[in-house]
Amino acid sequence: MNSPRLLRILPLVLLAAALLGAILTDVWTGDKVVARDVTPGRVLTVLISHLPGMSAPRDLSYVDTIVWTIRLPRVLGGAIIGMLLAMAGVAFQSLLLNPLADPYFVGVSSGAGLGAGIVTLLGGSGLLAGFAPTLAAFVAGLGAVTLVYALARVNGRVPVQTFLLAGIVVGTALYSLTKLTVSLAFRSGDAAKASAILTQLLGSLGHLGWRDVGLLLPFGVAGAIVLSVSWRELNMMALGEESAAHLGVDTERFKRRVLIAGTLVTAAAVSVGGIIAFVGMVVPQMARRLVGPDHRRLLPTAMLLGGLVLVGSDWLSRVYLEGLDIGVITSLLGAPVFCWLLRRRMTTMG
Amino acid sequence: MKVRNLVGLLFALGMVGLVYWRLQSEPHPIKRTPPRTSNQSDVQAELAALPATFPLALTDSAGRVVSLSAPPQRIVSLAPSCTEMLFDLGLGSRVAADTTADDFPPEAAQKPHIGGYSDMSVERIIAQNPDLIVADNGINRQIIAQLETAHVPLLVLEAHTVLQVYDTLRILGRATGQNAEAEKSVADMKSHFDVIRKTIGMAVSRPKVLVMYGTEPIYTSGSGTFIDDIIGIAGGKNIVEQPASQIGTEEVVLAQPDVIMCDDSIKDKVAQMPGWKERVPAVIHSTFFTPSPEATLVRAVPRLTKGAEELAHFLHPELFDADGKPAPHSSLPKP
Numbered sequence: 001m002n003s004p005r006l007l008r009i010l011p012l013v014l015l016a017a018a019l020l021g022a023i024l025t026d027v028w029t030g031d032k033v034v035a036r037d038v039t040p041g042r043v044l045t046v047l048i049s050h051l052p053g054m055s056a057p058r059d060l061s062y063v064d065t066i067v068w069t070i071r072l073p074r075v076l077g078g079a080i081i082g083m084l085l086a087m088a089g090v091a092f093q094s095l096l097l098n099p100l101a102d103p104y105f106v107g108v109s110s111g112a113g114l115g116a117g118i119v120t121l122l123g124g125s126g127l128l129a130g131f132a133p134t135l136a137a138f139v140a141g142l143g144a145v146t147l148v149y150a151l152a153r154v155n156g157r158v159p160v161q162t163f164l165l166a167g168i169v170v171g172t173a174l175y176s177l178t179k180l181t182v183s184l185a186f187r188s189g190d191a192a193k194a195s196a197i198l199t200q201l202l203g204s205l206g207h208l209g210w211r212d213v214g215l216l217l218p219f220g221v222a223g224a225i226v227l228s229v230s231w232r233e234l235n236m237m238a239l240g241e242e243s244a245a246h247l248g249v250d251t252e253r254f255k256r257r258v259l260i261a262g263t264l265v266t267a268a269a270v271s272v273g274g275i276i277a278f279v280g281m282v283v284p285q286m287a288r289r290l291v292g293p294d295h296r297r298l299l300p301t302a303m304l305l306g307g308l309v310l311v312g313s314d315w316l317s318r319v320y321l322e323g324l325d326i327g328v329i330t331s332l333l334g335a336p337v338f339c340w341l342l343r344r345r346m347t348t349m350g
Numbered sequence: 351m352k353v354r355n356l357v358g359l360l361f362a363l364g365m366v367g368l369v370y371w372r373l374q375s376e377p378h379p380i381k382r383t384p385p386r387t388s389n390q391s392d393v394q395a396e397l398a399a400l401p402a403t404f405p406l407a408l409t410d411s412a413g414r415v416v417s418l419s420a421p422p423q424r425i426v427s428l429a430p431s432c433t434e435m436l437f438d439l440g441l442g443s444r445v446a447a448d449t450t451a452d453d454f455p456p457e458a459a460q461k462p463h464i465g466g467y468s469d470m471s472v473e474r475i476i477a478q479n480p481d482l483i484v485a486d487n488g489i490n491r492q493i494i495a496q497l498e499t500a501h502v503p504l505l506v507l508e509a510h511t512v513l514q515v516y517d518t519l520r521i522l523g524r525a526t527g528q529n530a531e532a533e534k535s536v537a538d539m540k541s542h543f544d545v546i547r548k549t550i551g552m553a554v555s556r557p558k559v560l561v562m563y564g565t566e567p568i569y570t571s572g573s574g575t576f577i578d579d580i581i582g583i584a585g586g587k588n589i590v591e592q593p594a595s596q597i598g599t600e601e602v603v604l605a606q607p608d609v610i611m612c613d614d615s616i617k618d619k620v621a622q623m624p625g626w627k628e629r630v631p632a633v634i635h636s637t638f639f640t641p642s643p644e645a646t647l648v649r650a651v652p653r654l655t656k657g658a659e660e661l662a663h664f665l666h667p668e669l670f671d672a673d674g675k676p677a678p679h680s681s682l683p684k685p
Contacts, residue, residue: 034477062479065500070472187595192491195468199492206472207492209499323471 011291015304019079022311026075027067030318034066043067069209077208077272078314078326079307080216082279084269086287086306087223089280090299091262094234095255096163099288099341102281103266106167109277110174111144112137112263112270117181117197125196130215138267144170145263175201203276203327205314212272219268224303226261230254231295238293276310276327278334283309285341382413393517397524408524411487411508411517418503421527422482426464426475429486432507433458434651435519436484438535439528447478454646454653472496482525486650509650512579515539518650535652542655543583546662550585553666559586559639560597560607560632561647565619568597577647580654581611584662599623607632609665611639611647639664 027047028040046067048054085103092101092108103109115136119125124132151166152158178201185194199207227234233254236244245251269276287302313329321329400406407417424446427433433452436445442457451467452458464474472493475483480502485494487508497504505525507518516536523532559581563569571577572590581588589605590597603625610632612620617638620626626633641647645656663670 031471031473033471034473037477038473062476065476065502066473069500070476070496191488196491199490207490207496209496211499323469 008297012297012300012304015301015308019304019308019311022308022315023075023079026078026311026315026318027071029315030066030071031323038063038066047072073210073213074205074208075311075314077213077216078205078310080213080220081205081269081273081276082283082306082308082310083303084216084220084223084265084306085276085280085310086283086302087227087299088262088266088269089284089306090287090295090302091227091234091258092280093284094237094295095258095262096158097238097240098164099285100164100281100338101167102278102284103262103270104275104277104280105164105171107144107148107171107174108141108263108266109270109275109280110171110178112141112267113200113275114144114174114178114181115140115267116200116271117178120193120197120200121181121185123193130211134215134219134268134271137271138264140174141263141267141270142260144174145259149259199325200270200274201327202325203274203330204325205273205310206323206325208272216268216272219265223261223265223268224299226257227299230258231299234258234295235293238295274325274327277331278338279306279309279330281341282334282337285337382415393520397520400524404527406524408521410506410521411514412506414504414506416503416505416525418482418525420481422480422503422525424478424480425482425484425526426478426480427452427484428464428470428475428489429467429484430454430458431486431509431649431651432484432522433461434649434653435507435522436526438652439519439523439526439531441526441528444526446480447474454649472500476500476502484522507650510575512539512543512576512583512654515576515650515652515654519652539652539655543658546583546585546655546658549669550583550662550666553585553669555666556585556587557608557665558589558606559609559611559665560589560602560605562610562612562616562620565616565623568599568602569595570597571595576650576654577611580647580658580661584658584665586661586665599625602626603629606630608635609637609639611661614640 028043029035030038042063046064049064050068088103088108089101092103092106093099095101096106103112115138116133118140119127119133119136126132128135148163148166148170149158151170152163154162178197182194182197182201185191185197233244233249236247236249237251237254239247241251244254266280283306284298284302287298287305290305291297291301309330310326313326313333317324317326317329396409400408404421405417405419407415410416423444425436425441425444426446427436427448429449430452433445433448434454436442437455437458442455445458445461447462447464448458449465449467449470450463452461452463462478464478465471467488468490470493475497483497483502483504485504485506487506489506494504494506505522507522509515509518516539519532519535520529523529523535561571561577561581570590572588572592572594574593578588578590586609589602589607602623606629608631610620610630617640620638621633621636623630623633628634632638639661641657641660644653645660646653647657647661
């Protein structure tokens with residue numbers, strides 16, 4: 001009697017364990033040059049010393065700085081960003097009934113990047129206790145997805161193909177505007193500002209601190225709650241908008257709510273980690289293969305998988321690729337998957 | 351369902367509020383003062399008001415207050431110019447690590463590296479266990495933030511003009527306890543520049559100079575930069591009279607520069623610029639100036655004097671003898 005239930009949660013438990021393992025591995029290992037001093041034993045000592053009631057070993061002060069101030073927030077922040085992007089991906093894909101939809105392709109990422117970039121250009125990144133870029137990213141991301149939606153609407157319906165086209169058009173335009181902010185920053189002679197916006201365009205975790213984890217957490221929790229309580233409606237939406245309406249879903253309101261929630265979590269991820277493409281598209285796909293289309297299990301699976309993918313990419317970047325920006329890695333890994341999906345979709349449709 | 355929505359919303363708002371409050375109450379690790387205005391050099395007075403010995407708290411070029419408990423023994427430099435100044439102040443042995451771009455003096459290249467100038471590794475910086483980190487204003491702000499939360503003293507030096515080069519030398523001297531060396535370095539620079547100025551005083555012409563760092567677009571140095579200062583000292587006239595960092599090809603043709611100052615690597619490209627071979631005197635006569643490897647005109651370091659000497663010699667060869675010293679027939683005192 002218990003076994004179906006066990007079978008249902010087993011993938012989740014395994015994924016959670018894998019994520020924890022990945023987080024520890026990412027904190028344990030690192031840069032070859034630093035590896036001599038930051039041994040797994042010392043890392044463990046430092047981690048234990050931060051448990052309540054323990055005191056820090058004095059002789060390991062710089063190892064403590066590396067592990068506790070630099071690596072841990074970076075890895076945890078990366079895990080949360082991965083979860084947020086996967087969550088947003090699930091939301092957008094289910095809502096648009098399109099496996100190719102993700103925060104990047106519907107223009108939300110680019111909009112959010114532009115919002116955060118403008119705030120950085122105007123020198124307001126520290127305002128509202130550091131929430132200003134996130135807020136601007138949210139507003140601009142929402143504007144972008146609204147514009148895409150309006151552009152793609154044909155006779156009161158939003159066909160999948162036009163939606164993707166509109167998303168790419170708007171996304172490209174907004175991406176160009178973000179490049180304009182980089183240019184303006186360079187022209188004003190503020191190279192530091194320009195490089196900050198550029199980092200955001202590339203997508204990077206290298207600079208994450210505890211502050212950023214604090215910025216991400218509330219959005220992660222809020223988004224996860226809003227989407228989790230919506231799993232029934234999301235399942236019904238998968239049957240098509242009309243069927244969902246027949247089953248009693250207020251589809252217009254529901255779409256708005258999920259779009260806003262998806263945009264909010266994307267904005268949080270982008271304003272902190274920059275534009276990290278493909279995670280929001282590929283991860284929900286993988287999760288669907290793993291546990292099927294039921295959102296009750298799909299959402300948590302995709303979140304854990306998203307965290308795992310991002311922490312794994314970060315580890316790859318730090319240990320083997322000289323700290324290459326993570327957005328570059330996810331694009332390199334995600335682009336082939338995207339092509340494969342597109343091809344498969346075309347053959348099944350044809 | 352309505353109730354569920356409301357609970358979720360309230361919870362989310364509560365979380366945001368909580369984090370907001372938490373971040374607001376967290377004291378920022380570094381105090382900041384408004385940045386100094388670039389054209390008044392009040393650094394000297396500021397530094398003179400500090401206590402004569404450590405511990406001391408001084409303000410760096412970015413307006414950050416940096417506290418130092420003792421003269422630093424393990425210094426990590428994050429920029430070629432900073433490394434050079436540290437060696438100039440006699441602190442070469444205390445430089446624990448620098449970047450792969452640091453090539454002067456030659457010993458600097460032998461130090462362990464914490465990465466490149468624009469892609470440094472924060473972990474490698476901290477693994478050096480430094481008691482002082484010195485950076486220039488090109489440093490990524492996010493790296494500044496990380497080093498600040500790690501509570502490692504970080505001194506940011508920024509010099510746009512020659513006067514500010516003096517300032518940064520003095521700030522660095524104060525932060526490292528090498529005040530006398532810094533004052534000597536500043537005095538040396540000043541006397542070198544004075545000799546050049548006096549020699550040039552007899553020149554009848556002021557050749558027009560264009561500085562180029564790249565061809566597409568043409569990055570240059572306008573007014574308010576140490577390169578502009580030095581072109582003036584060396585008896586030239588910068589064709590970029592505004593504080594601009596770019597210039598169009600057409601503007602260059604209009605301005606008719608007599609000399610183009612650029613790196614050897616882009617000379618060919620410069621000569622290929624459309625219309626320049628026919629219309630720009632510097633290209634027609636192939637009067638390109640590149641400082642020798644021992645000199646510099648792009649780093650804010652004491653070695654600028656050498657670059658200025660070479661430029662003055664290039665612009666006014668008639669006033670100098672063969673080895674670059676002011677010509678013997680000049681009635682001026684020799685250095």
